[in-house]
Amino acid sequence: MKFFIDTADTDAIRDLIPSGFVDGVTTNPSLIAKSGRDFKEVVQEICAFVDGPVSAEVTALDTKGMIEEGKRVAGWADNVCVKLPLTWAGLEACNALSAQSISTNVTLCFSANQALLAAKAGATFISPFIGRLDDIGEDGCDLIAEIRILYDNYGFDTEILAASIRSLEHMENCALIGADVATAPPNVIRDMANHELTDKGLAAFMADWAQSGQNI
Numbered sequence: 001m002k003f004f005i006d007t008a009d010t011d012a013i014r015d016l017i018p019s020g021f022v023d024g025v026t027t028n029p030s031l032i033a034k035s036g037r038d039f040k041e042v043v044q045e046i047c048a049f050v051d052g053p054v055s056a057e058v059t060a061l062d063t064k065g066m067i068e069e070g071k072r073v074a075g076w077a078d079n080v081c082v083k084l085p086l087t088w089a090g091l092e093a094c095n096a097l098s099a100q101s102i103s104t105n106v107t108l109c110f111s112a113n114q115a116l117l118a119a120k121a122g123a124t125f126i127s128p129f130i131g132r133l134d135d136i137g138e139d140g141c142d143l144i145a146e147i148r149i150l151y152d153n154y155g156f157d158t159e160i161l162a163a164s165i166r167s168l169e170h171m172e173n174c175a176l177i178g179a180d181v182a183t184a185p186p187n188v189i190r191d192m193a194n195h196e197l198t199d200k201g202l203a204a205f206m207a208d209w210a211q212s213g214q215n216i
Helices: 010-019 029-035 039-049 063-074 088-099 112-120 130-135 140-154 168-177 186-191 196-212
Strands: 002-006 024-026 054-057 080-085 104-109 125-128 159-162 181-184
Touching (some): 002 010, 002 186, 010 039, 010 186, 024 181, 029 039, 039 054, 054 104, 063 080, 063 088, 088 104, 088 112, 104 112, 112 140, 130 140, 130 168, 140 159, 168 186, 181 186
Parallel strands (some): 002 024, 002 181, 024 054, 054 080, 080 104, 104 125
């Protein structure tokens, strides 16, 4: 499973680069607004030091506007992935942009039917928002499982990009189900390495080594 970093904080992304776990980045209008920086500037900066896809979302709501903005955003860097909302206009824009070999990420997916339409429209990635489904009492990971079956049934090339990930449980379940990608905040990625028994075992090893009086 590939890891995308869900943030517009360029310093946080850079800090993760040495780990080798940054396969791409996702941004959205809310994350860009939170950064307080210029949209194009942030996207181009990230694209310059991240080799994988960097999702940048259009803000137009009509098909023509999405296509125009999508082409403009795609021109900012070779690894930009145009992010489109899962609306009818977004699907039409996805179809048009995909036909021009522009990478697309269809976002705000909440049903298998929506995911099916996105795949048929040629989306490079589909982004089901599992955390937001959890918020309304559903199990968001069930949607990942449904889309996995659906895409495997028909051999779609669209990759499942699990989004709105908030916990280690989300990461583990998405990996077990077979999501192609998980996008998560930097702290969630880092927390995957933590376990109390690892800490306890390491402390014991270090105590025994200190008593041995040796050096490497």
